[in-house]
């Protein structure tokens with residue numbers, strides 16, 4: 098330990114262990130986060146990062162070990178305790194009430210806050226003060242649900258600061274952000290750091306670790322395996338420390354050799370509650386090509402996937418799959434789309450990809466459960482289902498390899514791999530993939546990308562929707578950009594450039610919602626006027 102003058106770590110974890118039944122999620126984990134620094138934590142899916150943070154934030158109690166905050170030993174039994182010790186958490190899935198204003202959300206549940214009294218001038222004053230101090234420009238009266246995700250995340254940060262957080266935990270904060278929004282978040286983190294806030298950043302993106310952190314800790318299989326000064330390491334070294342082998346960080350692919358059209362969508366339009374979600378979208382998918390859809394979330398990508406997979410009935414336009422034409426009058430359900438050899442990996446694995454209360458083996462055959470290979474006349478053939486799931490788990494490296502484990506109890510990345518395995522293993526002619534590598538570690542990204550390219554080379558037509566521009570650019574042979582339900586641009590995968598695509602995604606500086614982030618770029622403390 099240092100002498101008198103060195104301040105104690107903002108956080109010190111000593112020998113933290115936590116098991117879930119036979120799974121040792123954390124084993125003797127030590128971690129020190131120095132005050133006023135950004136400390137990255139990386140590790141493969143299931144390495145134990147979220148468990149460790151859940152212990153620090155009071156969601157779980159450790160089986161053993163100690164937590165020291167600013168040198169003082171603390172017992173954290175609940176998130177209320179964590180907040181009272183100055184710890185704030187920005188969750189991956191925001192915990193905001195969309196129908197409340199920014200101010201209401203910030204005040205909600207805060208210690209001593211007057212009960213949602215909109216006229217609370219002191220809360221408003223405090224919020225504006227924090228906005229100004231940390232350059233977190235946001236309109237206190239904006240309806241939270243109307244704000245783009247980047248601004249909603251700002252509200253989460255403000256909420257934590259309003260509760261007096263001096264230590265912030267961010268769990269994969271950039272998963273749903275555009276490159277511009279990510280840049281802004283990093284500027285904000287930089288300011289927070291310069292004001293003495295200590296930050297823990299969990300991310301699978303090594304470029305983010307290199308760009309913003311001071312130190313980085315690496316977890317593997319529940320243990321802390323190494324720690325580095327960021328300035329003294331590299332992406333390649335970190336990848337290797339995480340996975341235990343060399344990882345190919347770039348997608349290795351040859352030029353596409355597109356063949357016949359396997360799917361053609363013409364003039365798809367779709368309205369929900371009178372709001373246009375798809376506006377005259379036409380596209381073709383050919384055998385042997387990967388078409389990427391780039392766009393800020395909420396610009397029609399979800400509805401496009403839903404239309405092309407049969408989840409939402411066509412309202413206008415048509416889809417040709419092979420010799421079958423689907424129109425509003427001749428609609429087919431998702432099962433019939435599957436029978437036409439269309440595979441679908443939904444964007445939201447929890448809502449659409451699996452039932453989290455089901456076991457892994459049930460997830461592994463969901464949608465194909467009527468297949469006679471698994472379905473006896475009266476009962477399911479559990480042995481066959483289990484064997485199938487075990488093989489998928491081995492082929493797709495899903496951990497733990499336990500077909501009977503509830504789907505909810507796999508880490509996020511492993512849930513994703515299980516859903517991908519189910520859809521890819523059947524080698525559909527057309528594969529629609531939403532957010533293929535959301536929350537997935539770099540070793541698994543390498544694996545998933547390789548497999549998608551192998552499917553392409555074997556003649557499948559693949560449509561990839563992803564908010565990860567890097568992913569879209571490195572995987573796609575053609576890129577279509579969506580904005581407000583329309584396809585506003587097409588770029589060849591080879592020529593694509595992140596900044597240019599980012600601008601197209603925000604429709605370059607117009608006043609519409611999707612482009613709002615452009616306006617915030619250099620603002621310091623003006624209030625946002627949501628579009």
Ligand SMILES: Nc1ncnc2c1ncn2[C@@H]1O[C@H](COP(=O)(O)OP(=O)(O)OP(=O)(O)O)[C@@H](O)[C@H]1O
Nearest residue numbers: 117122142143144145146147148506507508509510
């Ligand atoms: N409530 C639970 N019950 C049973 N097992 C659990 C539970 N929560 C986590 N686990 C297991 O603990 C291990 C660590 O999971 P954790 O979510 O901490 O990993 P992670 O590093 O955050 O992964 P990812 O990057 O995929 O989010 C995994 O094997 C997971 O399946």
